[in-house]
Amino acid sequence: MGETFLLILLLIDATVRVATPLLLAAFAGMVAERSGVVDIGLEGKMLAGAFAAAAVAAVANSAWLGLGAAIVVSMSFALLHAYACVTHNGNQVVSGMAINILVAGLGPTLAVAWFGLNGITPALEGAGRFIGLNLPMSEWLAPIPLIGPVYAEVVSGHNILVYLTIAILPLVALLIYRTRFGLRLRAVGENPHAVDTAGISVAALRYRAMLLCGFLCGIAGAYLSTAHAAGFVRDMTAGKGYLALAAMIFGKWKPVPTVAACLLFAFADALQIRLQGVVLPGIGEIPVQVIQALPYALTVILLAGFVGRAVAPKASGIPYVKDK
């Protein structure tokens, strides 16, 4: 068991931790866009969820209540987005951006008013946080080479939300591809007129898609503030919502490639943290900023080079107006 092996395991471990909110948000965006609603407000909904989770968890000293609050708040913002874009045919990008900016200001404002703290919520501890779980058998498996360390470092030791995410993602994929609701959802994103002609409400389908989108973003937000960190910090989503959107586009609006794209971005991020201050043979020390730029630069390069003209769901971004 060399040191390199352990390093790789730690890197994968970090990748999983960074990937969790990205995966949730990317799937949230996928559900929304497959129904024909572009949601650039993933960032804002996650941030709102993060604030709600941290605020409630701090007051009630319960991470689970925080999670519930995050989901409710995030779903409310999703409904607002649906109200603007589906009911009133508003510009979807503008609506998403409005939510992002509104939440970016609202979180710190309420933090000052409710807790008297500048842009943060009180530090969470004990039951207010989701902490890492040691899965059973990790000690029993420990002596076995390869499997033991992999199990201990990569599989075990994450918080419950990571495992919850791993369970939810296949369910969302099944929902989209193997249920009647999913079939209609995909249809309404491609050809809403056909769906309408079949006597199914376009608006109702899109509202339901947005609710699911809000649900997933809420979990992602709670993960950021009550599992990954111990409280809310101003702008703590730091562009993850946009990265998730990029991952979804790179994944061509399909579950498995989207997961791969999220893992790639998360790996770049994990590598970024690991590489700081490391002297590479032949190159010397890489400036911190070059490494920090990795995920963003990667996104631009991938979107420009590999996806090319990505085929979005046909009706994505276009408000549905009955019988023109």
Place this chain on the structure above:
Amino acid sequence: MTGDGLPRWVDLALIPLVNLLVALLLAGVVVLLVGENPWEALKALVWGAFGSWDQIGYTLFYTTSLVFTGLAVAVAFHCGLFNIGGEGQALIGGLGVALVCLTLGDLPWPLLLPLAILGAMLFGGFWAFVPGYLQAERGSHTVITTIMFNFLAAILLNYLLVEVLIEPGQQVPQTARFPDAGHLPYAHEVLRALGVRTGPSPLNVTFLVALLAAGLVWLFLWRSRWGYELRSTGANEQAARYGGISPGRSIMLAMALSGALAGLLAINEVMGSQHRLMLGFSAGFGFTGIAVALMGRNHPVGVILAALLFGALYQGGSELAFEIPTFTSDMVVVIQGLVILFCGALENIFRRPIVAFFRQRTRETPQEAAA
């Protein structure tokens, strides 16, 4: 006249005003939530923005910055593009301004200003041209790429200020102070020379540059061939192509121009006020430009009025944060979000009832005339 038969003033003034009023009412609800009196807050805000000459100076200083970023968003909107990258383009524009001022700073300001403007527009324009090129040629959506370019700009500037451009022997990541000769005259200096005594504010000649820019944008969009091509592409890309216009070229032009305008923010902030390049000087004005453009209906005159409104909100808001401890400048960001929501995404919410009201009235009028 608009498609739904509304008088012009209703479409251009009444509906935006109603939307703005609702946004401000909701902001008042947030103030209540925070536990303060909205009426007192409003009074303090208006007083903070217009109460004295130097406060008006600050308001107009912020207005200047917002005219640039508002115009930037508006130009892109006319081509059907959403430029969320004003923040990054302004930062890179600042780099252009700093390079000009550091190398040629001994020139008198009337000579230096055009060069600095050129630097700001070239650098800012380039930072937006790349996403524009990627959209036109590779189909990568500007909404995502411009956001990524915001992050990349901040990181690039951080690197340059920490490693390359930092003032020798200093710890703070900022450039050396620009030579005094190139400093733009402040409004209070000019007024004092004319015999009017006012308190100091960062308002400077860039204010006039902003007004000029608004005029030129109007000329470009509505009186030039390129502007026509740009607006045609935004209105209907296929029809534009059928009419012999290259949408790709319009997209690249619109983005480059949009970035160049955002870059001009640096003339006001870096050259006009701080006299050195420092981190994060764009302070969210790139995003506020979205609210300004939406509120101003993407028209240069509207942008100037909306910029004045938001300039007053910024200045009044920071005075408010001084007066009331439970207030921070984040409250201004909340109001921005609400304005974007109601003037942008939810603009149709009151349009239907207003359209219905005016239809009814025009139907009644002929009958009254007959009676």
